[in-house]
Amino acid sequence: MNGAEIVIGKDILELLSSAMYVDTLTVYREYVQNAADALAASVEAGLPPDPAEPQVAVTIDPGARTVRIRDTGTGVPADAFVARMTAIGASPKRGTAARGFRGVGRLAGLAYCRELTFRSRTAAGEPVLEIRWDCAKLKSLLRSTEYAAGLPQFVADIVDLSEAADPARYPDRFFEVEMGGIIRHRNDAILDAGTVSEYLSQVAPVPFSAEFTLGAEIDAFLRRHTAPGAIEIRVNGGEPLVRPHRDAFEADDGKPDAFTDVEFKELPGQDGGVAAVGWLLHHGYRGAIPNAALVKGLRFRSGDIQVGGHNLAEDLFPEPRFNSWTVGEIHVLDPRILPNGRRDNYQESVHLRNLRNHLSPIGRDIAKRCRTSSARRKWLREFELYETVAKEKMAILAQGTLGEVARNAMEAEVERSISPMAKIAAMEDLAAEAEARLWPKLEELRRELNTLADRTESPMARLPAEKRAMYEHLFELVYDCSTNRVAAKALVDRIMLKIL
Ligand SMILES: Nc1ncnc2c1ncn2[C@@H]1O[C@H](COP(=O)(O)OP(=O)(O)OP(=O)(O)O)[C@@H](O)[C@H]1O
Ligand SMILES: [Mg+2]
Numbered sequence: 182m183n184g185a186e187i188v189i190g191k192d193i194l195e196l197l198s199s200a201m202y203v204d205t206l207t208v209y210r211e212y213v214q215n216a217a218d219a220l221a222a223s224v225e226a227g228l229p230p231d232p233a234e235p236q237v238a239v240t241i242d243p244g245a246r247t248v249r250i251r252d253t254g255t256g257v258p259a260d261a262f263v264a265r266m267t268a269i270g271a272s273p274k275r276g277t278a279a280r281g282f283r284g285v286g287r288l289a290g291l292a293y294c295r296e297l298t299f300r301s302r303t304a305a306g307e308p309v310l311e312i313r314w315d316c317a318k319l320k321s322l323l324r325s326t327e328y329a330a331g332l333p334q335f336v337a338d339i340v341d342l343s344e345a346a347d348p349a350r351y352p353d354r355f356f357e358v359e360m361g362g363i364i365r366h367r368n369d370a371i372l373d374a375g376t377v378s379e380y381l382s383q384v385a386p387v388p389f390s391a392e393f394t395l396g397a398e399i400d401a402f403l404r405r406h407t408a409p410g411a412i413e414i415r416v417n418g419g420e421p422l423v424r425p426h427r428d429a430f431e432a433d434d435g436k437p438d439a440f441t442d443v444e445f446k447e448l449p450g451q452d453g454g455v456a457a458v459g460w461l462l463h464h465g466y467r468g469a470i471p472n473a474a475l476v477k478g479l480r481f482r483s484g485d486i487q488v489g490g491h492n493l494a495e496d497l498f499p500e501p502r503f504n505s506w507t508v509g510e511i512h513v514l515d516p517r518i519l520p521n522g523r524r525d526n527y528q529e530s531v532h533l534r535n536l537r538n539h540l541s542p543i544g545r546d547i548a549k550r551c552r553t554s555s556a557r558r559k560w561l562r563e564f565e566l567y568e569t570v571a572k573e574k575m576a577i578l579a580q581g582t583l584g585e586v587a588r589n590a591m592e593a594e595v596e597r598s599i600s601p602m603a604k605i606a607a608m609e610d611l612a613a614e615a616e617a618r619l620w621p622k623l624e625e626l627r628r629e630l631n632t633l634a635d636r637t638e639s640p641m642a643r644l645p646a647e648k649r650a651m652y653e654h655l656f657e658l659v660y661d662c663s664t665n666r667v668a669a670k671a672l673v674d675r676i677m678l679k680i681l
Contacts, residue, residue, distance in 0.1 A: 191335040193269070195323050198291035198316070205293055205371045206380045210524065211286040212250040212358055213237065213385045214486055217410055218279040219254025219356055226255065234352045235421070236413040239381075243372040251357035256303040259310055266299045266312040267336050280484035283522060287358065291316050293371060295362030300345055305353035309345035317362075378416045382425045383475050384487035386410020390423040395443045399460050402445050406458045407512055410485040425475035426462070426508075433468030440464050440508065448539040450515050456536050457518070461509035461543065466554035469505040476508045479543070481527070483513045488520045488527065497537065497544035504544075506551045511540065557610050564605045564619060571598040571626055573666045578630075581639035582673055583660075584653040595630055599623065640681060652680065 216237045223230075230236070231253040240249040257265050265273070272284030290297045297314040319339045322328045330338065345351065363371060370376045381387070388411040389396030403409040413421045432438040440462040450456035461479075470477035478491030494511075495501040517532045527533050574595045577583070583591060605611065606619035641649045656673050663669035 189332040191323060191328070191330060191332055193332060194291075194319065194335065197269070197285055197288045198319060198323075205366050206377065207524070208289040208293060208360070208371065209239070209250070209377060209381055210384050210486065211289040213381060213414065214280050214484070215287060215358075216250065216252035216254060216356070217386050217412055217484070217486065218274060218281055219252055219256070220412055221254075221279070221408075221410075223254045223354075228255065228354070231352055231354065234355070235415045237415070238418075239377065239414065239416045241372055241374045241377060241417055243369070246363040246372065247359060247361050248363060248371065249357055249359045251352075251355055253352055253355050256354045256356050257301040257310075258303050259307065262301060262310045263312065263342060267340055269332065269336070280486060282519075285522070288314075290358065290360045291319065293364055293366065294360035295364070296360075298359040298361065299357070300351070300359070301356040302348070302351065303354050307348075309348045309351050311343050311345050313341045313343070315339045315341065374417050374419075378419070378422055379425070379475060381414060381416070382422050383480075385414055385422065386412055386485035387414055387422045387424060389426060392428065393424070393426045394428050395440060395462065396424075396426065398443060402460065403458065403512060406447075406455060407485070407514055409512075427474075430464075430474045430476075431471060432465060433471060436467060438465040438467055446511075446543065448511070448536055451532055451535045454515070456515040456532065456539070457511050457513045459509060459511040459540075459543070461507065461547070463550070464508070466506055466551045467558070469502065470508055478504050479507045479509050479511065479540075481511050481513060483518075483520055485512065488513075489525045493526060494540070494544070497540050499545060499548045503548045503551050507547050509543075511536075553610050557614075560605050560608060560611060561614065564602050567598045567602045567605075568622065568626070571595050571602075573670070574598070575626075575629055575633060577660065577666070577670055577673075578633045580670065580673060580677075581636070581641060582653065582656045582677065584650070584657065587653070587657045587660075592630065592634055595626075599626055599630070602626075640677065643681060652676075 220236055234251075234253045236254075237250065237252045240247075240251070242248075266287075268284055269288070270284045272282050274280075275282040275284075287299065288297075291314060295315075295317045297316055298311060300309050300311045302309045316339075322335065322339065328335075370380075386409065389400065400409060415421055426440075429437060429439045442463050444461045444463060446459040446461070447455050448457045448459065459479075462476075479494040479497065480491055481488045481493055492504065494507075495504045498504050498507075513527070513536070515532055515536070517530060518536060519528050519530075520526070521528050574591055578588060578591055578595070602619070602623055606615040606623060608615070611619065641652065644652065656676075659669050659673055660666070663672075
């Protein structure tokens with residue numbers, strides 16, 4: 182067959198320029214991915230870093246409705262610029278260690294702006310080449326019924342090559358993409374520097390925060406298997422972005438919680454080797470991690486860039502809700518486990534299925550921790566309830582206002598509160614709390630009860646025997662008839678002040 186007879190219509194671009202990405206913020210992920218690849222290549226090639234420029238600078242101008250993402254990686258050589266910037270597919274990265282491989286990611290911006298411009302040069306003094314995709318023209322030609330050019334002519338008709346007017350304004354070696362005339366979209370998240378920073382702090386290959394103590398340990402573990410990115414990304418000239426993990430967070434119930442330890446995983450491949458590595462942060466498992474912490478869910482990364490959102494792994498858990506109690510990351514290493522075109526999930530394959538099989542015990546283990554933690558908190562609450570009752574009753578005993586029979590009965594009641602407390606303290610799941618808090622509390626209670634039981638003197642001894650018996654009877658009635666033990670004791674305290 183003769184290839185010249187095969188028609189590839191313009192419509193293929195429709196897929197890239199409209200339906201492809203659901204979340205507008207994903208354009209940042211695509212451009213940061215390209216920047217990360219170019220920076221890694223520049224290190225590989227021994228090119229010196231630019232001391233005057235951040236590695237990646239994101240500039241958002243909501244007034245002008247423009248976004249620019251500039252990096253000081255390799256840049257694109259002039260003789261390859263046109264071909265690289267107009268190609269659709271045919272990525273030169275395929276088969277390399279780079280993150281990109283489809284050759285379409287840089288077109289992600291087409292759907293969201295009127296003009297998509299790429300600029301680059303590779304050395305000082307060179308002209309800055311500029312290719313502009315006219316997205317408005319692209320859309321109108323796509324709609325046109327008369328326009329019937331094939332794909333190459335179509336691209337030629339909507340792109341424009343030129344030289345930037347003032348090359349001195351640009352870094353010596355750089356690549357940048359500029360989205361101009363950004364189209365209004367729901368909440369305009371794409372133009373909100375705060376939202377973009379939060380998004381990139383989660384998905385981009387930026388370092389852990391210095392305020393996250395376990396970060397260094399995780400980094401050291403990851404470095405044994407892969408090269409976690411630590412690129413400098415500044416949004417509108419702000420501080421370099423860091424990952425969102427911190428030592429402490431506010432649990433779902435509003436109480437403070439903290440990440441106490443980290444667990445590492447190596448997940449074997451189908452035919453030996455390591456398919457992925459992972460880390461999990463353990464905490465109090467009091468409930469779902471709040472969205473605002475930006476770390477919720479077992480997340481996946483390839484080339485240290487997040488694939489999909491925080492819900493990707495939900496079905497690995499016996500109950501999907503336990504994913505949101507989880508904080509952890511799986512770094513996929515096996516080059517045969519590939520992100521899909523939208524990078525919102527991985528492509529199905531035996532290697533992916535094998536990985537998922539190895540991950541399901543993690544889901545089960547976390548579900549168990551969540552359930553155990555709920556049960557533990559329930560028992561601890563119960564322990565505290567018994568403790569409160571025992572203490573209230575001992576406070577009444579300490580008052581010395583009860584007759585002997587009532588006092589013996591009250592002592593027996595205290596015993597009856599203490600014995601279930603001992604049962605709770607003996608529970609295996611509560612061993613740590615029991616040793617630290619529960620047994621010492623129980624001992625204290627028992628000691629106090631013994632002291633109270635041994636005590637013979639009473640403030641009532643000052644009263645004549647008959648009066649004393651009368652008051653003791655009255656107080657017993659107060660305690661018997663009252664629905665509130667603490668209020669009853671306060672009443673008895675006040676009466677005592679009057680009669681003694
Ligand atoms: N920031 C950059 N610096 C240098 N070259 C770049 C940069 N961005 C894109 N390129 C060049 O343009 C090519 C196409 O980029 P594009 O994002 O479309 O595809 P890709 O990264 O190769 O694959 P994918 O579609 O998986 O992202 C890249 O392969 C690279 O050669
Ligand atoms: Mg790319």
